[in-house]
Amino acid sequence: MTVSRTYPHGVSCWVDTDQPDTAAARGFYGRLFGWTFTSVMAEDAPAQYFIAQLDGQDVAAIGSESGSPAWNTYFAVTDADESAAQVVAGGGTVVSPAEDAGPGGRTATCRDPHGAEFRLWQPYRRPGAQVVNAPGSWNFSDLRTTDRDAAAEFYSHVFGWRYLSFGAGFDGMISVPGYGDHLAATADPDIYVRQADAPAGFADVIGNMSVATGVESSHWQVTFSVMDRDDSVTLAESLGATLLEATEHNWAALASLRDPQGAQFVVSEFRQPA
Template sequence: MLGRRQRDRRRCGQGLLRRVLGWTYQGDEAGRGGYAIGEVDGAAAGGIGPQQEEGAPSAWTVYFASDDADATAAAVTGHGGAIHLPPGDVGPRGRMFIGADPTGAAFGVWQAGTMIGAGAVNRPGGLTWEDLRSPDPDTARAFYTAVFGFRTEALADAGPDYTTYALANEELPLGGMGGMMGAEGQPAHWLVYFGVVDVTATIAAAEAGGGSVLVKEVETPYGRMAGLADPDGAPFWVIQTDGHGQPDRSG
């Protein structure tokens, strides 16, 4: 599951994601409190909704799945985390809460009802990777391992304090956890990566749609990528992908 909270100009964010990721939007926003679900080829890719706190910056929220949101919320506080929005039902679609790890990085938890979560994953237009950036990655890793049962593994090519994380019973990783990058003084945060067919074309589309380039296009051992921001300033990354290399967890 992936959610995006922004100021009242959320149509700007929707338009940019339509332009750069090919998202379409289905359903009645009014019936979801102004929350729109973006889709790729008919599968949910993420959501865009209004800010829940006035003055908060626009940002993406990574949601982790849980069979029992209330029990997971208790585990979050039991292992030194915090609850920003307590567990609550989202109609028949599911139950969710917003929390933060002990280093301050915010995340969501989703207990599926009629909506499982993101179905467009590991393909162009969909979520392909999540990165935690923390000033204390060891503390953060211990927290996520204890609360969600993740298995971590060092990835030396990405730096001495970087590890991937995966479900305990799966070999392929979901994302990574490491130290801070970018401007000094940033708080701990999660970054999201979307798959695209052509990074160069995606950058051009983002700039034409009012977005900005935070990190120029770069070749890495994991693919060509770039850091972008939408018109409201919410950062995200894009990585060139053919949609292979990860299992389908959408169902």
């Protein structure tokens, strides 16, 4: 029996991208990650939204948007209206107030005090991504911010986050207390066995917060898991993407890419240290 992956309050749960040409975007990401797509909107609807799937399981989405293409990160909340009010109380901005997104859930678009945009998701029928961390699926979302201390205070106010440091490049880890226990009780019963050698609290981690550099503005960076970083870069470039940067870090080989319509994202290949 397959157990649906659910997300407690404050956990990143979904990603989608706004694209002017959804057909071209589906062609690009379908080839790159092996996604298939299902439309959840009527053909004559003014906006389109396509759920991307791997092996029949929801992993991400592509929506129609005439503005600047981007990847968006959603955070699960128990009450989108209340969380939007907490965003304002914490010094952030509600760009689009909470509204129902059909039968799937209720959403609001927000910005933190430093301009990083994110979205709230109160689930009805769609709890979020059903495949994560596998090649071709969403790996995690990290915050790149111009003021880490102020950002930490803001997101703690809105979502109740805590922050952990494990050293060796694992500073500024974003933690949702109890998330590991939730995973162990639902979709990932072996998580504590797999992470037996991990530091205490590691199973509660949902992402990382780091300082933006140079002219980089505050933003949420979306990363996808791939089997081979270099092969994925070669394929992405052949499909019209641009390589921005390739780096190696603890446990991973990364590449930052810009898709043919301008949305930036990262691919990550897990590499077991020697």
